[in-house]
Amino acid sequence: QYKHISLPKQSKDELYQMGETFNDMMEQLKINYEKQEQFVSNASHELKTPLTVIEGYASLLKRRGRDHPELFDESVEAIHSEAIRMKELTQQLLLLAKHDEQWDVDLQIVSLTDLVEESIRSFKAGYKREVNVFVEQKMKVKTDPQKLKQLLYILLDNARKYSEDLIKVNIMTIKNRAVIEVVDRGIGIPVKEQSKVFDRFFRVDKVRTGKNGGFGLGLPLAKELADAIDAKICLSSVEGEGTTVQIWFKKGPSH
Ligand code: ADP
Numbered sequence: 001q002y003k004h005i006s007l008p009k010q011s012k013d014e015l016y017q018m019g020e021t022f023n024d025m026m027e028q029l030k031i032n033y034e035k036q037e038q039f040v041s042n043a044s045h046e047l048k049t050p051l052t053v054i055e056g057y058a059s060l061l062k063r064r065g066r067d068h069p070e071l072f073d074e075s076v077e078a079i080h081s082e083a084i085r086m087k088e089l090t091q092q093l094l095l096l097a098k099h100d101e102q103w104d105v106d107l108q109i110v111s112l113t114d115l116v117e118e119s120i121r122s123f124k125a126g127y128k129r130e131v132n133v134f135v136e137q138k139m140k141v142k143t144d145p146q147k148l149k150q151l152l153y154i155l156l157d158n159a160r161k162y163s164e165d166l167i168k169v170n171i172m173t174i175k176n177r178a179v180i181e182v183v184d185r186g187i188g189i190p191v192k193e194q195s196k197v198f199d200r201f202f203r204v205d206k207v208r209t210g211k212n213g214g215f216g217l218g219l220p221l222a223k224e225l226a227d228a229i230d231a232k233i234c235l236s237s238v239e240g241e242g243t244t245v246q247i248w249f250k251k252g253p254s255h
Contacts, residue, residue: 039200039201042200042201043089043093043201046089046201046215047086047089047090050082050083050085050086050089051082051086053078053079053082054078054079054082054083054086057074057075057076057078057079058075058079060075061075088214088215089215089217092214092215092217092218092221093217095150095221096200096217096220096221096224099221099224099228103147103228105144105147105228105229106144106145106146107142107143107144108142108143108144108145109140109141109142109254110140110141110143110145110148111138111139111140112138112139112140112141112171112178112180113133113135113138113139113171115145115148115149115152116133116152116169116171116180117133118149119148119149119152119153119156120133120156120169122149122153123152123153123156123157123160127160129160129167130166130167131156131166131167131168131169132166132167132168132169133168133169133170133171134168134169134170134171135170135171136170136171136172136173137171137172137173137253138171139171139173139178139253139254140253140254141178141249141251141253141254142251142254143229143231143249144228144229147225147228147229148225148229148231148247150221150225151222151225151226151229151247152169152180152182152247154218154219154221154222154225155182155222155245155247156169156182157214157218158184158218158219158243158245159182159183159184159186159243161213161214162184162186162187162188162243163184163185163186163187163242163243164186165184165185165186166185167182167183167184168182168183168184169181169182169183170183173253174248177248177249177250177251178248178249178251178253179246179247179248179249180246180247181244181245181246181247182244182245183242183243183244184242184243184244185241185242186242186243187239187240188237188238188239188240188241188242188243189204189235189237189239189243190204190239191239194235194237197219197235198219198220198223198233199216199220200216200217200220201215201216201217202216203215203216219233219235222245226247230249230250231247231248231249231250232247232248232250233245233246233247233248234246234248
Protein backbone atom coordinates (compact mmCIF):
# COMPACT_ATOMS: atom_id res chain seq x y z
CA GLN A 1 0.00 0.00 0.00
CA TYR A 2 1.19 3.46 -0.93
CA LYS A 3 2.33 5.55 1.96
CA HIS A 4 2.78 9.23 1.70
CA ILE A 5 6.18 10.15 3.07
CA SER A 6 6.55 13.71 4.05
CA LEU A 7 10.11 14.90 3.80
CA PRO A 8 11.59 17.33 6.28
CA LYS A 9 11.95 20.82 4.81
CA GLN A 10 15.75 20.63 4.67
CA SER A 11 15.64 17.48 2.51
CA LYS A 12 13.10 19.11 0.21
CA ASP A 13 15.45 22.03 -0.28
CA GLU A 14 18.31 19.66 -0.97
CA LEU A 15 16.23 17.72 -3.49
CA TYR A 16 15.21 20.94 -5.17
CA GLN A 17 18.86 22.03 -5.30
CA MET A 18 19.88 18.71 -6.84
CA GLY A 19 17.17 19.05 -9.44
CA GLU A 20 18.39 22.55 -10.31
CA THR A 21 22.00 21.37 -10.56
CA PHE A 22 20.91 18.51 -12.79
CA ASN A 23 19.01 20.89 -15.07
CA ASP A 24 22.04 23.19 -15.27
CA MET A 25 24.25 20.23 -16.14
CA MET A 26 21.90 19.10 -18.89
CA GLU A 27 21.75 22.62 -20.26
CA GLN A 28 25.55 22.82 -20.29
CA LEU A 29 25.82 19.43 -22.02
CA LYS A 30 23.34 20.60 -24.63
CA ILE A 31 25.30 23.81 -25.23
CA ASN A 32 28.58 21.84 -25.51
CA TYR A 33 26.99 19.40 -27.90
CA GLU A 34 25.62 22.19 -30.08
CA LYS A 35 29.01 23.94 -30.06
CA GLN A 36 30.75 20.71 -31.05
CA GLU A 37 28.28 20.17 -33.86
CA GLN A 38 28.80 23.71 -35.10
CA PHE A 39 32.57 23.22 -34.92
CA VAL A 40 32.49 20.03 -36.98
CA SER A 41 30.18 21.60 -39.52
CA ASN A 42 32.40 24.71 -39.87
CA ALA A 43 35.56 22.62 -40.11
CA SER A 44 34.06 20.39 -42.81
CA HIS A 45 32.93 23.42 -44.74
CA GLU A 46 36.39 25.00 -44.61
CA LEU A 47 38.01 21.75 -45.76
CA LYS A 48 35.53 21.34 -48.56
CA THR A 49 36.48 24.60 -50.27
CA PRO A 50 40.15 23.78 -50.97
CA LEU A 51 39.22 20.17 -51.76
CA THR A 52 36.77 21.33 -54.42
CA VAL A 53 39.49 23.45 -56.05
CA ILE A 54 41.98 20.56 -55.93
CA GLU A 55 39.43 18.18 -57.39
CA GLY A 56 38.53 20.64 -60.14
CA TYR A 57 42.11 21.19 -61.28
CA ALA A 58 43.03 17.52 -60.97
CA SER A 59 40.14 16.50 -63.16
CA LEU A 60 40.96 19.25 -65.65
CA LEU A 61 44.51 17.91 -65.91
CA LYS A 62 43.21 14.38 -66.23
CA ARG A 63 40.86 15.25 -69.07
CA ARG A 64 42.88 17.78 -71.00
CA GLY A 65 46.39 17.88 -69.54
CA ARG A 66 48.00 15.64 -72.15
CA ASP A 67 46.74 17.70 -75.10
CA HIS A 68 47.10 21.08 -73.38
CA PRO A 69 50.42 21.24 -71.56
CA GLU A 70 49.87 25.00 -71.04
CA LEU A 71 47.30 24.09 -68.35
CA PHE A 72 49.95 22.40 -66.29
CA ASP A 73 51.58 25.35 -64.47
CA GLU A 74 48.39 27.05 -63.33
CA SER A 75 46.77 23.78 -62.23
CA VAL A 76 49.76 22.54 -60.27
CA GLU A 77 50.15 25.95 -58.63
CA ALA A 78 46.51 25.98 -57.53
CA ILE A 79 46.62 22.38 -56.29
CA HIS A 80 49.80 23.10 -54.36
CA SER A 81 48.54 26.28 -52.67
CA GLU A 82 45.18 24.75 -51.75
CA ALA A 83 46.95 21.70 -50.35
CA ILE A 84 49.06 24.03 -48.18
CA ARG A 85 45.88 25.73 -46.91
CA MET A 86 44.38 22.37 -46.04
CA LYS A 87 47.53 21.44 -44.19
CA GLU A 88 47.43 24.70 -42.19
CA LEU A 89 43.78 24.16 -41.35
CA THR A 90 44.28 20.59 -40.21
CA GLN A 91 47.25 21.66 -38.07
CA GLN A 92 45.11 24.29 -36.33
CA LEU A 93 42.21 21.89 -35.92
CA LEU A 94 44.51 19.30 -34.37
CA LEU A 95 45.88 21.86 -31.92
CA LEU A 96 42.38 22.89 -30.89
CA ALA A 97 41.26 19.28 -30.56
CA LYS A 98 44.32 18.57 -28.44
CA HIS A 99 43.44 21.46 -26.19
CA ASP A 100 39.95 20.10 -25.67
CA GLU A 101 41.61 17.13 -23.97
CA GLN A 102 43.75 19.44 -21.81
CA TRP A 103 47.26 20.48 -22.66
CA ASP A 104 50.35 19.47 -20.74
CA VAL A 105 52.06 22.59 -19.52
CA ASP A 106 55.83 22.60 -19.15
CA LEU A 107 56.70 25.59 -16.97
CA GLN A 108 60.23 26.99 -17.01
CA ILE A 109 61.89 30.26 -16.10
CA VAL A 110 62.87 31.89 -19.38
CA SER A 111 64.21 35.21 -20.58
CA LEU A 112 61.39 37.02 -22.37
CA THR A 113 63.80 38.94 -24.59
CA ASP A 114 65.52 35.75 -25.78
CA LEU A 115 62.23 33.99 -26.35
CA VAL A 116 60.70 36.89 -28.30
CA GLU A 117 63.84 37.23 -30.39
CA GLU A 118 63.86 33.51 -31.16
CA SER A 119 60.19 33.63 -32.20
CA ILE A 120 60.85 36.58 -34.48
CA ARG A 121 63.83 34.84 -36.03
CA SER A 122 61.78 31.78 -36.93
CA PHE A 123 58.93 34.00 -38.15
CA LYS A 124 61.32 35.95 -40.38
CA ALA A 125 62.68 32.74 -41.83
CA GLY A 126 59.25 32.15 -43.36
CA TYR A 127 58.28 35.72 -44.21
CA LYS A 128 60.39 38.68 -45.24
CA ARG A 129 58.85 41.26 -42.94
CA GLU A 130 60.49 43.81 -40.78
CA VAL A 131 59.90 43.34 -37.06
CA ASN A 132 61.30 45.77 -34.47
CA VAL A 133 61.71 44.76 -30.86
CA PHE A 134 61.72 47.31 -28.09
CA VAL A 135 62.77 46.06 -24.68
CA GLU A 136 61.78 48.45 -21.92
CA GLN A 137 63.08 46.04 -19.34
CA LYS A 138 64.94 42.75 -19.66
CA MET A 139 63.14 40.13 -17.61
CA LYS A 140 62.52 36.50 -16.93
CA VAL A 141 59.11 34.91 -16.47
CA LYS A 142 57.84 31.49 -15.51
CA THR A 143 56.01 30.10 -18.52
CA ASP A 144 55.77 27.31 -21.06
CA PRO A 145 58.22 28.51 -23.74
CA GLN A 146 56.85 26.34 -26.55
CA LYS A 147 53.29 27.56 -26.02
CA LEU A 148 54.35 31.17 -25.70
CA LYS A 149 56.25 30.88 -28.98
CA GLN A 150 53.19 29.43 -30.71
CA LEU A 151 51.10 32.25 -29.30
CA LEU A 152 53.54 34.91 -30.47
CA TYR A 153 53.73 33.32 -33.88
CA ILE A 154 49.94 33.63 -34.29
CA LEU A 155 50.04 37.32 -33.34
CA LEU A 156 52.99 38.06 -35.63
CA ASP A 157 51.31 36.18 -38.44
CA ASN A 158 48.11 38.22 -38.04
CA ALA A 159 50.11 41.45 -38.00
CA ARG A 160 51.77 40.29 -41.22
CA LYS A 161 48.50 39.30 -42.91
CA TYR A 162 46.56 42.42 -42.02
CA SER A 163 49.22 45.13 -42.38
CA GLU A 164 51.98 46.05 -44.76
CA ASP A 165 54.15 48.19 -42.54
CA LEU A 166 56.72 47.49 -39.93
CA ILE A 167 55.56 45.22 -37.07
CA LYS A 168 56.60 46.22 -33.55
CA VAL A 169 57.01 44.01 -30.51
CA ASN A 170 57.39 45.63 -27.09
CA ILE A 171 58.42 43.92 -23.88
CA MET A 172 57.58 45.84 -20.71
CA THR A 173 56.06 45.82 -17.25
CA ILE A 174 52.70 47.44 -16.56
CA LYS A 175 51.39 47.60 -12.99
CA ASN A 176 54.23 45.31 -12.02
CA ARG A 177 53.17 42.63 -14.48
CA ALA A 178 55.14 41.40 -17.46
CA VAL A 179 53.54 42.34 -20.79
CA ILE A 180 54.43 41.60 -24.41
CA GLU A 181 52.65 43.52 -27.14
CA VAL A 182 52.52 43.06 -30.89
CA VAL A 183 51.66 46.26 -32.73
CA ASP A 184 50.78 46.74 -36.38
CA ARG A 185 49.58 49.66 -38.43
CA GLY A 186 47.29 47.71 -40.69
CA ILE A 187 43.62 47.59 -41.60
CA GLY A 188 42.43 47.30 -37.98
CA ILE A 189 39.19 45.75 -36.74
CA PRO A 190 35.84 47.60 -36.50
CA VAL A 191 34.74 48.10 -32.86
CA LYS A 192 31.57 46.04 -33.23
CA GLU A 193 33.57 43.00 -34.40
CA GLN A 194 36.28 43.16 -31.78
CA SER A 195 34.51 40.96 -29.25
CA LYS A 196 33.92 38.25 -31.85
CA VAL A 197 37.47 37.75 -33.11
CA PHE A 198 38.14 35.14 -30.41
CA ASP A 199 35.25 32.95 -31.59
CA ARG A 200 36.24 29.91 -33.61
CA PHE A 201 35.95 30.46 -37.39
CA PHE A 202 35.06 34.13 -37.07
CA ARG A 203 36.61 36.40 -39.72
CA VAL A 204 35.88 40.09 -39.86
CA ASP A 205 35.21 40.17 -43.54
CA LYS A 206 36.08 37.34 -45.85
CA VAL A 207 36.20 39.70 -48.83
CA ARG A 208 38.39 42.24 -47.08
CA THR A 209 40.86 39.66 -45.85
CA GLY A 210 40.64 37.74 -49.11
CA LYS A 211 43.13 35.03 -49.97
CA ASN A 212 45.66 36.19 -47.40
CA GLY A 213 43.32 35.57 -44.51
CA GLY A 214 43.24 32.42 -42.45
CA PHE A 215 40.36 30.34 -41.18
CA GLY A 216 39.43 32.36 -38.13
CA LEU A 217 41.17 29.91 -35.80
CA GLY A 218 44.32 31.89 -34.98
CA LEU A 219 43.00 34.11 -32.20
CA PRO A 220 40.83 31.41 -30.58
CA LEU A 221 43.93 29.24 -30.48
CA ALA A 222 45.97 32.16 -29.12
CA LYS A 223 43.43 32.62 -26.34
CA GLU A 224 43.54 28.95 -25.40
CA LEU A 225 47.34 28.99 -25.42
CA ALA A 226 47.23 32.06 -23.16
CA ASP A 227 44.80 30.30 -20.80
CA ALA A 228 47.13 27.30 -20.68
CA ILE A 229 50.07 29.47 -19.58
CA ASP A 230 47.90 31.52 -17.24
CA ALA A 231 48.21 34.73 -19.24
CA LYS A 232 45.55 37.09 -20.57
CA ILE A 233 45.18 38.49 -24.08
CA CYS A 234 43.93 42.05 -24.65
CA LEU A 235 43.17 43.35 -28.10
CA SER A 236 42.68 46.97 -29.03
CA SER A 237 42.23 48.14 -32.56
CA VAL A 238 41.20 51.14 -34.61
CA GLU A 239 39.79 50.46 -38.04
CA GLY A 240 42.12 51.78 -40.72
CA GLU A 241 44.87 52.56 -38.21
CA GLY A 242 46.07 49.33 -36.71
CA THR A 243 45.90 46.72 -34.00
CA THR A 244 47.71 46.07 -30.73
CA VAL A 245 47.51 42.72 -29.01
CA GLN A 246 48.94 42.40 -25.52
CA ILE A 247 49.85 39.28 -23.58
CA TRP A 248 49.65 39.96 -19.84
CA PHE A 249 51.45 37.51 -17.59
CA LYS A 250 49.93 36.87 -14.24
CA LYS A 251 53.08 37.89 -12.43
CA GLY A 252 55.88 40.34 -12.80
CA PRO A 253 59.42 39.34 -13.63
CA SER A 254 60.90 36.24 -11.93
CA HIS A 255 64.39 36.69 -10.55
P1 ADP B 1 42.68 34.27 -39.20
O1 ADP B 1 43.45 33.01 -39.14
O2 ADP B 1 41.56 34.28 -40.18
O3 ADP B 1 43.54 35.47 -39.31
P2 ADP B 1 42.14 34.91 -36.41
O4 ADP B 1 41.31 34.11 -35.50
O5 ADP B 1 43.59 35.02 -36.10
O6 ADP B 1 41.87 34.31 -37.84
O7 ADP B 1 41.53 36.36 -36.48
C1 ADP B 1 40.14 36.51 -36.68
C2 ADP B 1 39.87 37.71 -37.57
O8 ADP B 1 40.23 38.91 -36.89
C3 ADP B 1 40.70 37.70 -38.85
O9 ADP B 1 40.07 36.98 -39.87
C4 ADP B 1 40.81 39.19 -39.16
O10 ADP B 1 39.68 39.61 -39.87
C5 ADP B 1 40.81 39.84 -37.78
N1 ADP B 1 42.18 40.16 -37.30
C6 ADP B 1 42.96 39.43 -36.49
N2 ADP B 1 44.14 40.03 -36.25
C7 ADP B 1 44.10 41.20 -36.94
C8 ADP B 1 45.03 42.29 -37.10
N3 ADP B 1 46.24 42.29 -36.52
N4 ADP B 1 44.62 43.32 -37.88
C9 ADP B 1 43.41 43.33 -38.48
N5 ADP B 1 42.50 42.34 -38.37
C10 ADP B 1 42.85 41.28 -37.61
